[in-house]
Amino acid sequence: MKIHEYQGKQLFQKYGVPVPIGIPAMSVDEAIAAIPKVQQQAGTDVVVVKAQIHAGGRGKGGGVKVAKTRGDAEAAVRAIFGMQLVTHQTGPAGKKVQRLLVEQGLLIERELYLGMLLDRATGRTTVIASTEGGMEIEEVAAKHPEKILREAIDPATGWQSWQSRKLAKQLALTGGAVRELDKFLGALARCYDDMDCSLLEINPLVLTKDGKLFALDAKINFDDNALYRHPELEPWRDPSEEDPQELEAKKWDLSYISLEGNIGCMVNGAGLAMSTMDIIKFYGGQPANFLDVGGGATAEKVTAAFKIITSDPHVKAIFVNIFGGIMKCDTIAQGVIAAVKEVGLKVPLVVRLEGTNVELGKKLLAESKLDIVTAADMADGAQKVVRAAGGKS
Amino acid sequence: MSVLVGFDTRLVVQGMSGSAGAFHAKQMVEYGTRVVAGVTPGKGGAKVAGLEQIPMYDTVEEAVRLAGANTTVVYVPPPAAADSILEAAAAGIRLVIAITEGIPVRDMVKVAYVLERDYPETILIGPNCPGVITPGQCKVGIMPGYIHKPGGVGVVSRSGTLTYEIVHQLTALGLGQSTAIGIGGDPVKGTDFIEALAWFAEDPGTSSIFMIGEIGGDSEERAAEFIHANVNKPVAAFIGGQTAPPGKRMGHAGAIISGGKGAAADKIAALKAAGIAVAPTPAEMGTTLAKLLA
Numbered sequence: 078m079k080i081h082e083y084q085g086k087q088l089f090q091k092y093g094v095p096v097p098i099g100i101p102a103m104s105v106d107e108a109i110a111a112i113p114k115v116q117q118q119a120g121t122d123v124v125v126v127k128a129q130i131h132a133g134g135r136g137k138g139g140g141v142k143v144a145k146t147r148g149d150a151e152a153a154v155r156a157i158f159g160m161q162l163v164t165h166q167t168g169p170a171g172k173k174v175q176r177l178l179v180e181q182g183l184l185i186e187r188e189l190y191l192g193m194l195l196d197r198a199t200g201r202t203t204v205i206a207s208t209e210g211g212m213e214i215e216e217v218a219a220k221h222p223e224k225i226l227r228e229a230i231d232p233a234t235g236w237q238s239w240q241s242r243k244l245a246k247q248l249a250l251t252g253g254a255v256r257e258l259d260k261f262l263g264a265l266a267r268c269y270d271d272m273d274c275s276l277l278e279i280n281p282l283v284l285t286k287d288g289k290l291f292a293l294d295a296k297i298n299f300d301d302n303a304l305y306r307h308p309e310l311e312p313w314r315d316p317s318e319e320d321p322q323e324l325e326a327k328k329w330d331l332s333y334i335s336l337e338g339n340i341g342c343m344v345n346g347a348g349l350a351m352s353t354m355d356i357i358k359f360y361g362g363q364p365a366n367f368l369d370v371g372g373g374a375t376a377e378k379v380t381a382a383f384k385i386i387t388s389d390p391h392v393k394a395i396f397v398n399i400f401g402g403i404m405k406c407d408t409i410a411q412g413v414i415a416a417v418k419e420v421g422l423k424v425p426l427v428v429r430l431e432g433t434n435v436e437l438g439k440k441l442l443a444e445s446k447l448d449i450v451t452a453a454d455m456a457d458g459a460q461k462v463v464r465a466a467g468g469k470s
Numbered sequence: 471m472s473v474l475v476g477f478d479t480r481l482v483v484q485g486m487s488g489s490a491g492a493f494h495a496k497q498m499v500e501y502g503t504r505v506v507a508g509v510t511p512g513k514g515g516a517k518v519a520g521l522e523q524i525p526m527y528d529t530v531e532e533a534v535r536l537a538g539a540n541t542t543v544v545y546v547p548p549p550a551a552a553d554s555i556l557e558a559a560a561a562g563i564r565l566v567i568a569i570t571e572g573i574p575v576r577d578m579v580k581v582a583y584v585l586e587r588d589y590p591e592t593i594l595i596g597p598n599c600p601g602v603i604t605p606g607q608c609k610v611g612i613m614p615g616y617i618h619k620p621g622g623v624g625v626v627s628r629s630g631t632l633t634y635e636i637v638h639q640l641t642a643l644g645l646g647q648s649t650a651i652g653i654g655g656d657p658v659k660g661t662d663f664i665e666a667l668a669w670f671a672e673d674p675g676t677s678s679i680f681m682i683g684e685i686g687g688d689s690e691e692r693a694a695e696f697i698h699a700n701v702n703k704p705v706a707a708f709i710g711g712q713t714a715p716p717g718k719r720m721g722h723a724g725a726i727i728s729g730g731k732g733a734a735a736d737k738i739a740a741l742k743a744a745g746i747a748v749a750p751t752p753a754e755m756g757t758t759l760a761k762l763l764a
Contacts, residue, residue, distance in 0.1 A: 091520040100531075126539070131668055164716070195575060195657055195658065197658070197686075197688070197689075197724070198687075198688065198692075199659050199754040200578075200579055200582045200583070200658045201579065201583075202579065232579055232580050233583065233587075270576065273574055273575070273576050276574060276728075280537040300574050300575050300576065300723075301719070301723070302548065302572045302573060302574045302575065302723060303546075303574035303575070303576060306550065325665070332721040333716075334718050334719075334720065336475070338717065340544060341623075344631075345631055346629060346631025346632065347629065347630075347655060347684075347720055347721025347722045347725060348627070348628065348629020348631055348632035348633075348655070348682065348684055348710045348721075348722070348725075349628065349629065349632050349635060349710075349752075350720070350721060351629075351684060351710040351711040351714055351720050351721070351725065352629075352632055352635075352708075352709075352711075352751075353752075353753035354713050354714070355710065355711070355712045355713050355751065355752065356751045356752055358712075358713040359750070359751050359764050364713070367714075367720055367721070369721040372571075372612065372630075375489065390477075400631045400634045400635055400638070401614065402600065402612055402613055402614045402630065402631065403490075403494075403612050431638065431639075432614050432617070432634060433614050452557035454753060455635070455751075455752060455753045456751065456753035456754075459753075
């Protein structure tokens, strides 16, 4: 699960991670009212107006503006609110800006990078830091790998002060900033662990002219498997940031991801679902989605999954690829038949069944008299569905 | 010959009174696996329908002491799964096979750390995996038993259903399996490719290996280096997720391309550079290995 920058900063504040003074706004009026409040609280006229969308690269896309006067700030609010913000992560259509963060402008001495995430090779939460703040960290890693600093967190002791001092030395922080960094990292590590984060990224982490550290940005992802421990995060979910099919799938506990193509896929198991996308593409088609119905799905869940696929207007053909283990082929057949009876079948349907109760599943489909193309194996099914969708082969 | 499980396995099922645990315990008994005990806290002495012959205990320690269990399979739901794994390790179980899907990463970081520190002898397979099967001897997990056939191919995989797919293809080609190990799709897990490959490399009953990887992390790259340096048996591989978009988690918590790392193309290049045959599509996994053996 992802949240907005302003929500991330609220969480940081709770843990004692310093952030600039700021007020979120859900409308132009709210944002304009926020400007003098921020100016007054911060004791400066300089404010920053920031578009709140989940995608990165907002600054380059024109979604972040620094204003030196109240008038400039109001103009920035009007320019950014409602704009269709295009960044390298939004796709060409962009994302409509419906939330803003009005924030205090700071006098910046240096910009650093700070991240916290799991290092899969060691199984440890790891702090990533760099002197190259404000740049894409992937770019820094590719061009200057020596500028990426790493420090693993011991699961027994948590983050230790000596590690802060070591990083401070490597980041060329001196004097009071060393202690600032230690408080900052200690708080951040507690936040990561308590909240079951899967990614914390602060880019940039700024050192101000008066020697203080602030998280100028806040990108937080949470471990979806741990959300049951954090019901307090649920109100922070922004439905406008989520795909309608993905939202519906979530209700049914289905693993679904929207893609750009026109072949709807229903598969059991994540690995097989990914590989089904691969083989469709291999034969010249384009998958419309990734969908793993899971192991223990009921016929009702299969029906829901099928309806999600057919609700996508781009879908020109559907490929059901099942290797039943726990999942029984007759359950899949029942679910598909029920869904077709309910919503009809307007596009070709190719079905490949294998595994537990395969004969029973095939018999049910045959007796249903539905217009189904059966496939002998995965390759056969993929070729048939690509042809049916009007692709090549 | 085989690795991990076989005729010597004496299995305890953690979470046997739950619906998944009971269903699969029955399937395992039918396959011929020696299930010696079930454990569910608070259900000691109870009977599980259809499994009345198997004693239920409150703790794994009792299953070890009273029923002689030496291997466990964990079907316990995610909130209690990490606790169950550590309970098994503390009870002296040396092989823990965790099927549970959806254990929080924070819990697994702690489990992996404690196992490494206090129970270095304990092997953890999974979590979020289909389990381990030695065809004709012992099935521990959720895989459909009937598609397997005893033979010489060692299978190791990050994906469940894709493991069934390769096993099915191998069996259809007349290639039986020594042992099939599902290592699971989570970012923090017990056994990784390298350990499993080392077991297969040493196992006299394994004459060739098929490895299934997927996007995310760099286990496949490290496995490729290991194979190049240490494995003298024919190895074929497949990588799932070649067309997956970056930044999207493809079902498995571990299957995500992030920070420019974990893409299928890099993994395939690393495997090929190590002299491993890589199947171009999932439909050609079996034939890719068969060609190597012809």
